[in-house]
Amino acid sequence: MRAALDAARAASETGEVPVGAVVVRDGRIVATAANAPRKLNDPTAHAEIRAIRDAAKVLGRDRLIDCDLWVTLEPCAMCAGAIAHARIARLYYGASDPKGGAVEHGPRFFEQATCHHRPEIFPGIGEGEAAALLRDFFALKR
Amino acid sequence: MRAALDAARAASETGEVPVGAVVVRDGRIVATAANAPRKLNDPTAHAEIRAIRDAAKVLGRDRLIDCDLWVTLEPCAMCAGAIAHARIARLYYGASDPKGGAVEHGPRFFEQATCHHRPEIFPGIGEGEAAALLRDFFALKR
Numbered sequence: 001m002r003a004a005l006d007a008a009r010a011a012s013e014t015g016e017v018p019v020g021a022v023v024v025r026d027g028r029i030v031a032t033a034a035n036a037p038r039k040l041n042d043p044t045a046h047a048e049i050r051a052i053r054d055a056a057k058v059l060g061r062d063r064l065i066d067c068d069l070w071v072t073l074e075p076c077a078m079c080a081g082a083i084a085h086a087r088i089a090r091l092y093y094g095a096s097d098p099k100g101g102a103v104e105h106g107p108r109f110f111e112q113a114t115c116h117h118r119p120e121i122f123p124g125i126g127e128g129e130a131a132a133l134l135r136d137f138f139a140l141k142r
Numbered sequence: 143m144r145a146a147l148d149a150a151r152a153a154s155e156t157g158e159v160p161v162g163a164v165v166v167r168d169g170r171i172v173a174t175a176a177n178a179p180r181k182l183n184d185p186t187a188h189a190e191i192r193a194i195r196d197a198a199k200v201l202g203r204d205r206l207i208d209c210d211l212w213v214t215l216e217p218c219a220m221c222a223g224a225i226a227h228a229r230i231a232r233l234y235y236g237a238s239d240p241k242g243g244a245v246e247h248g249p250r251f252f253e254q255a256t257c258h259h260r261p262e263i264f265p266g267i268g269e270g271e272a273a274a275l276l277r278d279f280f281a282l283k284r
Contacts, residue, residue: 037204042195043228044186045204053184062179062187077244077251078223085220086185099256102219106256107249109219114241114248 001070001092001126007034007047008072008133014039018133021047021071023055023064023088030067031055047071048079052086063087072130074101074123080109084117091119094130143212143234143268149176149189150214150275156181160275163189163213165197165206165230172209173197189213190221194228205229214272216243216265222251226259233261236272 007020011034019035033050037043048071056062068090069083074097083091093103102109103121110118149162153176161177175192179185190213198204210232211225216239225233235245244251245263252260 037227041198041202041204043198043204043206044191044195044224046227049186053186056183056185060183062183062185064185076223076227077219077249077254077257078221078227081218081220081223081244082186085179085188085218100258101256102223102249106254107219107244107251109249112219112248114243115219116242 001072001094003029003032004047004070004072004094005126005129005133007032008130011035011047012133012137018137019047019071019073021051021069023051023067023069025055025059025064025067030058044078046076046079048075049082052082052088056086065089068092069119070125072126073097073134074103074105076100077102077107077109080107083119084110084115087117088119090122092122092125094124094126095134096123096127143214143236145171145174146189146212146214146236147268147271147275149174150272153177153189154275154279160279161189161213161215163193163211165193165209165211167197167201167206167209172200186220188218188221190217191224194224194230198228207231210234211261212267214268215239215276216245216247218242219244219249219251225261226252226257229259230261232264234264234267236266236268237276238265238269
């Protein structure tokens with residue numbers, strides 16, 4: 001989660017909402033990414049999507065059944081869907097997101113009968129620091 | 143929808159689940175894409191995600207507020223989330239998808255309070271042909 005928080009901080013410095021994600025396999029980082037939809041002109045460029053895409057490219061396959069995802073914020077519906085498609089084994093996340101989260105809020109995607117794969121889920125990891133990064137970012141924007 | 147169905151057929155011929163998507167702006171096609179997670183080693187490479195990413199790149203911005211998306215199958219949670227993030231104006235889709243759809247099934251994403259943008263939605267466009275492509279594809283797989 002340290003690497004994910006560092007990526008989130010880096011996103012913040014480029015004016016993006018500070019969220020970072022890391023894909024880990026066998027205790028090693030396969031991919032690290034920050035949220036970057038504005039910089040990349042890509043509405044799908046959330047940290048989770050970027051980290052999953054990079055990890056799949058590195059490993060040369062579209063399923064990451066032996067990989068875990070660490071992300072600083074509760075994933076949205078888009079990212080929760082991508083996590084299921086990628087068959088991520090374990091999901092660790094930091095701050096919860098009542099406004100856009102889709103794990104414990106809104107669609108509660110992984111609890112739906114239409115969800116084909118549910119990772120093991122560990123919320124609240126590094127929550128304080130992840131939430132502080134977001135709070136400081138939006139305070140500066142006001 | 144004709145272009146989206148052609149893209150779906152092309153996907154089928156490369157062994158991918160036949161789904162196609164097109165982004166349209168001012169009556170012109172901005173981007174066309176087929177489902178290609180296996181070919182690209184990318185679990186996020188659904189037709190909708192690819193078409194949205196390509197259109198955003200072509201237009202040089204991360205919001206497609208003046209664009210419509212045509213897709214041959216009811217979008218999943220990942221794609222519905224991306225459609226909301228991209229601020230797509232109108233969503234036209236073909237076959238409904240009781241197993242993985244997230245518009246009229248499962249999470250019913252656009253009806254959630256946590257959904258920040260809801261396009262106008264037109265289901266059932268070209269439904270017969272879209273469904274037949276999928277049916278034939280899975281029949282061959284068995």
